[in-house]
Amino acid sequence: MxxxxxxxLAQALNMSVSxxxxxxxxxxxxxxxxxxxxxxxxxxxxxxxxxxxxxxxTGKTQTLGVVLPKMxxxxxxxxxxxxxxxxxxxHYRIVIMNSMEDEELEKQALQSMLDKAVDGILFCxxxxxxxxxxxxxIMEDTPIVIFDRTNYALETHKIGVLNAEGTYxxxxxxxxxxxxxxxxxCGARQGISAIRLSGYERAHQEFDIPIDTEYIVxxxxxxxxxxxxxxxxxxxxxxxxxxxxxxxxxxxxxxxTHLLGVLAKMGVAVPETLAVIGFANTDLAxxxxxxxxxxxxxxxxxxxxxVNKLVEVINKRHRNQIAWEDIKLPTSxxxxxxxxxxx
Amino acid sequence: MxxxxxxxLAQALNMSVSxxxxxxxxxxxxxxxxxxxxxxxxxxxxxxxxxxxxxxxTGKTQTLGVVLPKMxxxxxxxxxxxxxxxxxxxHYRIVIMNSMEDEELEKQALQSMLDKAVDGILFCxxxxxxxxxxxxxIMEDTPIVIFDRTNYALETHKIGVLNAEGTYxxxxxxxxxxxxxxxxxCGARQGISAIRLSGYERAHQEFDIPIDTEYIVxxxxxxxxxxxxxxxxxxxxxxxxxxxxxxxxxxxxxxxTHLLGVLAKMGVAVPETLAVIGFANTDLAxxxxxxxxxxxxxxxxxxxxxVNKLVEVINKRHRNQIAWEDIKLPTSxxxxxxxxxxx
DNA sequence: TTGTACGCGTTATCAT
DNA sequence: ATGATAACGCGTACAA
Numbered sequence: 001m002x003x004x005x006x007x008x009l010a011q012a013l014n015m016s017v018s019x020x021x022x023x024x025x026x027x028x029x030x031x032x033x034x035x036x037x038x039x040x041x042x043x044x045x046x047x048x049x050x051x052x053x054x055x056x057x058t059g060k061t062q063t064l065g066v067v068l069p070k071m072x073x074x075x076x077x078x079x080x081x082x083x084x085x086x087x088x089x090x091h092y093r094i095v096i097m098n099s100m101e102d103e104e105l106e107k108q109a110l111q112s113m114l115d116k117a118v119d120g121i122l123f124c125x126x127x128x129x130x131x132x133x134x135x136x137x138i139m140e141d142t143p144i145v146i147f148d149r150t151n152y153a154l155e156t157h158k159i160g161v162l163n164a165e166g167t168y169x170x171x172x173x174x175x176x177x178x179x180x181x182x183x184x185x186c187g188a189r190q191g192i193s194a195i196r197l198s199g200y201e202r203a204h205q206e207f208d209i210p211i212d213t214e215y216i217v218x219x220x221x222x223x224x225x226x227x228x229x230x231x232x233x234x235x236x237x238x239x240x241x242x243x244x245x246x247x248x249x250x251x252x253x254x255x256x257t258h259l260l261g262v263l264a265k266m267g268v269a270v271p272e273t274l275a276v277i278g279f280a281n282t283d284l285a286x287x288x289x290x291x292x293x294x295x296x297x298x299x300x301x302x303x304x305x306x307v308n309k310l311v312e313v314i315n316k317r318h319r320n321q322i323a324w325e326d327i328k329l330p331t332s333x334x335x336x337x338x339x340x341x342x343x
Numbered sequence: 344m345x346x347x348x349x350x351x352l353a354q355a356l357n358m359s360v361s362x363x364x365x366x367x368x369x370x371x372x373x374x375x376x377x378x379x380x381x382x383x384x385x386x387x388x389x390x391x392x393x394x395x396x397x398x399x400x401t402g403k404t405q406t407l408g409v410v411l412p413k414m415x416x417x418x419x420x421x422x423x424x425x426x427x428x429x430x431x432x433x434h435y436r437i438v439i440m441n442s443m444e445d446e447e448l449e450k451q452a453l454q455s456m457l458d459k460a461v462d463g464i465l466f467c468x469x470x471x472x473x474x475x476x477x478x479x480x481i482m483e484d485t486p487i488v489i490f491d492r493t494n495y496a497l498e499t500h501k502i503g504v505l506n507a508e509g510t511y512x513x514x515x516x517x518x519x520x521x522x523x524x525x526x527x528x529c530g531a532r533q534g535i536s537a538i539r540l541s542g543y544e545r546a547h548q549e550f551d552i553p554i555d556t557e558y559i560v561x562x563x564x565x566x567x568x569x570x571x572x573x574x575x576x577x578x579x580x581x582x583x584x585x586x587x588x589x590x591x592x593x594x595x596x597x598x599x600t601h602l603l604g605v606l607a608k609m610g611v612a613v614p615e616t617l618a619v620i621g622f623a624n625t626d627l628a629x630x631x632x633x634x635x636x637x638x639x640x641x642x643x644x645x646x647x648x649x650v651n652k653l654v655e656v657i658n659k660r661h662r663n664q665i666a667w668e669d670i671k672l673p674t675s676x677x678x679x680x681x682x683x684x685x686x
Numbered sequence: 687t688t689g690t691a692c693g694c695g696t697t698a699t700c701a702t
Numbered sequence: 703a704t705g706a707t708a709a710c711g712c713g714t715a716c717a718a
Contacts, residue, residue, distance in 0.1 A: 003459065005711060016689045021713060031687060048458040052404070053711035056395045056694050063438070071427075077420040084414075084441050093455070095406070095438045098427050112436070115391040116346070224626070261630030283567070284625065287604030289632035348695060359705045364697065374703060396695035399710050 004047040013041055024049075064092045064310065065118035067109045068148075069101040069126055075253050075281040075299060079147065082303020083122060090311050092119070103130050110134050113142065120310045124148045127191060143313040147306040149192060150326065157309040158326045159302055163192055166295040166331035167199030170249050170277045173293075173333060175207050177340065179247035179275050183215040183238055185231070185259060187252050196251040196279070214238070215245055219255060227254070231262045239268070247271075247339070250278025260288055260338065276338040279331075290337035298329050305329075347390040356384055367392075407435045407653065408461035410452045411491075412444045412469055418596050418624040418642055422490065425646020426465060433654045435462070446473050453477050456485065463653045467491045470534060486656040490649040493669065494534060500652040501669045502645055506535055509638040509674035510542030510594060513620045516636075516676060517590045518550050520683065522618050526558040526581055526588035528574070528602060530595050539594040539622070557581070558588055562598060570597070574605045582611070590614075590682070593621025603631055603681065619681040622674075633680035641672050648672075 006024075010017045015034070023030045023038035024047075055061045064087050070076060080096070087094050095118065099106035106126050111134070113121050120143045123135065128151050135144060135154050146152050150160035167184075174182050184200045186193045197216070204211050215238070220230040238245055250256030256278030263270055270276050270290050277293040285292040305327060316322060349367075353360045358377070366373045366381035367390075398404045407430050413419060423439070430437050438461065442449035449469050454477070456464055463486045466478065471494050478487060478497050489495050493503035510527075517525050527543045529536045540559070547554050558581070563573040581588055593599030599621030606613055613619050613633055620636040628635040648670060659665060 003711095006713095007711075017712085018690075018714075019688055022688090025713080029687065034687085048454075050399075050711050051458050051460045052395055052399045053694090054713080056393075056399055056696090056710090057712050057714090059694085061395070071424055072417060072420050074415060074417065074420075077415050077417075077423075080420075080439075081413075081415055081441060084439060085443075088441075093438050093440070095436050096423075096427060097436070098424060098431075100428075111391075115394050117394045257627055257630050260632070261627070261634065264630070264632040264634070282627065284600055284604070284627050284631075287600050287607070287631060288627070289603070289607040291604065291607070346695095349697095350695075360695090361697085361706075362704055364695095365704085368697085372703060377703080393695050396710090397697080399694090399712090400696045400698085402710080 003050075004042075004045045005050065009038070009042055009045070009047060012045075013038065059116075061117055061119050062092050063118045064094050064120050064122060064307065065113045066094055066096045066122045067099055067106065067113070068096075068122075068124040069099050069106075071096070071098055073253055073281075074283065075297065078281060078299035079303040079306075082300040083307050084303075086304045086307040090307065092307075092311065099126060101126055107131050107134060110138060114138055116142075118142065120145070120314050122147055122306050122310060125152050128152055143310060143319065145306050145310040145313070147302055150328075151191060151195065156324055157306075157313065158324075159306045159309065160328055161297045161302070161331050162328045163195045163331075164199035164202065166279060166297075166333075167196045167249060167251060168203045169199075169331070169333050170293075170295050171200055171203035172207075173335065174247045174249070174275060174277065174339065175203065175209070177275075179339075180209060181212070181215070181243060181245045182247045182249060183217060183245035184249045184251060185217045185219055185234070185255050185278075187219060187221045187255060189218060193251055200249065212243070214241060221252075221254065224254075224258065227258055228262055231255075231259060232266060235262065235266060235268065239273075245274065247275040247277070250276070250280070252278075253280045253282070256280045256292070256294070257282060257284075257288070260292060264289075270338050271341050277333075285334070285336065288338070290341075293336045293339040294334050296332050296334060298332070301329055346393075347385075347388045348393070352381070352385055352388070352390060355388075356381065402459075404460055404462050405435050406461045407437050407463050407465060407650065408456045409437055409439045409465045410442055410449065410456070411439075411465075411467040412442050412449075414439070414441055416596055416624075417626065418640065421624060421642035422646040422649075425643040426650050427646075429647045429650040430654075433650065435650075435654065442469060444469055450474050450477060453481060457481055459485075461485065463488070463657045465490055465649050465653060468495050471495055486653060486662065488649050488653040488656070490645055492535060493671075494538065499667055500649075500656065501667075502649045502652065503671055504640045504645070504674050505671045506538045506674075507542035507545065509622060509640075509676075510539045510592060511546045512542075512674070512676050513592050513636075513638050514543055514546035515550075516678065517592070517618060517620065517682065518546065518552070520618075522590035522682075523552060524555070524558070524586060524588040525590045525592060526560060527592045527594060528560045528562055528577070528598050528621075530562060530564045530598060532561060536594055543592065543594075555586070557584060564595075564597065567597075567601065570601055571605055574598075574602060575609060578605065578609060578611065578617075582616075588617065590618040590620070593619070593623070595621075596623045596625065599623045599635070599637070600625060600627075600631070603635060607632075613681050614684050620676075628677070628679065631681070633684075636679045636682040637677050639675050639677060641675070644672055 023035045097109035146158040150158035280294040440452035489501040493501035623637040
């Protein structure tokens with residue numbers, strides 16, 4: 001059996017295709033009587049309009065593209081779920097392209113969006129300037145919204161978090177509870193990591209505590225095993241300093257969570273010897289032992305707002321002269337045993 | 344500037360649309376000379392075929408739909424990433440619909456796939472019979488592959504894991520290291536949970552150990568906080584039995600990981616008082632303290648094989664008389680300190 | 687109020 | 703080897 005189309009409906013109902021089309025689209029030029037007849041008949045034969053044909057005609061695909069570097073950690077999947085749900089409310093579907101932190105793959109992903117198969121793009125770039133010209137070109141006819149890694153030189157809406165604030169609050173918390181010698185474990189020297197580091201610096205300035213550069217650690221995050229080795233090395237070094245730190249702040253999910261594992265393996269007492277806090281969006285923070293104090297990002301909101309903003313732009317008549325927003329959502333801190341102890 | 348289309352190319356090159364089309368599709372009826380001319384010109388004006396028009400014409404969308412109950416835990420996102428990558432290799436894109444464990448939403452998700460906007464569907468059902476008639480109907484013209492929750496009464500390819508085997512191996516491991524009183528923490532009484540429980544039973548039969556029904560615990564998994572409360576209650580009960588258990592097996596990711604947190608909070612020594620092992624696909628197993636022995640599912644393979652099988656069916660001429668496969672991949676166990684101690 | 691005719695961009699059939 | 707034409711399913715300006 002062939003699919004029910006406008007044509008088949010029209011034939012069966014003995015009217016023209018356009019009448020049926022208009023009736024189903026609730027056009028004012030069609031009488032209530034026929035509308036009802038058509039609608040009922042269509043429902044009975046459960047007619048589903050062919051979205052492809054619709055899209056071809058209208059130029060709208062009701063599809064949003066997401067390009068992001070990875071999607072395995074809870075942070076990304078929470079964002080994705082937020083996007084998915086919000087998009088769904090706006091009657092958009094979502095196609096996901098994983099750039100896998102690879103600039104060439106990212107290029108391909110963006111390219112494949114260029115063929116007018118999406119109405120808008122949610123983009124989390126590999127780094128500050130990855131595929132920037134391409135992105136700019138795409139933006140000429142397809143709106144792009146940047147999320148998470150908002151330090152990207154494209155004039156458009158950006159949705160991220162107050163990264164420096166997060167680290168600042170974590171440090172302030174540590175200082176408040178008497179930990180004055182705070183080490184910080186970063187990833188790369190650039191990007192978000194650097195911004196988060198600045199919060200560390202500000203906290204120290206405010207509390208008039210000089211920063212010991214020995215305490216600023218850049219970990220090798222090329223792989224999990226490398227990370228473990230490197231962290232262990234750094235911890236050993238730090239603990240053998242004349243003035244060893246009494247706390248560590250992790251500025252990325254992977255770093256923070258694995259840090260706790262490495263410390264446990266090394267037999268370092270947390271929080272007695274070293275208090276630990278850091279960015280982490282895992283639900284398992286509670287299950288870690290000691291339970292982990294975390295800086296949480298509002299992932300769901302990031303996803304939701306990104307989609308809302310994108311849809312807003314899509315529906316806007318004149319895309320020039322939009323006042324682009326650089327939205328920074330606040331992080332929230334949860335104090336658990338890794339900083340405050342048994343309480 | 345308008346988009347470059349076949350028509351605009353044809354005009355500029357002063358030939359017909361069909362010639363250009365054939366040239367770009369490398370048709371044998373076009374001379375090498377013109378092919379080259381056309382290709383170069385198209386590249387220069389970076390022509391991108393309109394996939395919508397292509398799809399409308401060919402009936403193929405090069406899109407796969409994924410319908411799954413949730414996507415926030417690492418287990419699902421690992422599967423998704425596997426699917427995404429494999430699909431990409433086959434030149435398919437992926438659209439994801441989240442059913443959020445809700446049968447009505449699942450119905451909508453499936454419905455929305457019905458409009459011929461996808462070439463095939465990767466489906467992880469809410470439960471054994473959710474939307475089964477609808478799925479059957481869809482299968483009449485769009486192939487479906489079931490993944491993960493393979494106890495679903497639809498005649499098609501299914502890709503899951505040897506669930507009973509996993510629990511069996513975990514129990515065997517515990518028995519081997521001298522833990523003879525094993526409790527098991529399950530979720531619902533049906534579905535995968537029940538299957539995994541059967542592995543528990545088989546292990547006991549084989550080792551000639553009678554099963555104490557007090558040891559079989561069904562947790563309230565309606566929410567995380569409920570789960571915590573319920574688990575704590577059960578653990579208290581178990582430990583005050585005349586013959587308390589000396590090990591616990593968790594048969595679901597959430598249960599296993601949160602179990603460790605609850606035990607830590609209660610101050611129960613792991614593995615001294617209770618050894619813990621269970622299904623869990625989190626990378627954080629290492630970071631948990633004690634590090635967690637886990638039954639791991641080959642998530643990446645599940646995603647990859649599901650897509651491969653689906654694409655295979657899509658490309659098959661005669662869809663009747665396919666020998667449907669019920670693929671069960673082996674799980675793997677990683678022994679860590681939560682069972683074997685400091686080693 | 688309803689119907690006719692055309693076009694969206696592509697592929698495919700049939701002439702030339 | 704190349705070109706004219708129809709068709710995919712839909713929306714819509716225009717005619718009736």
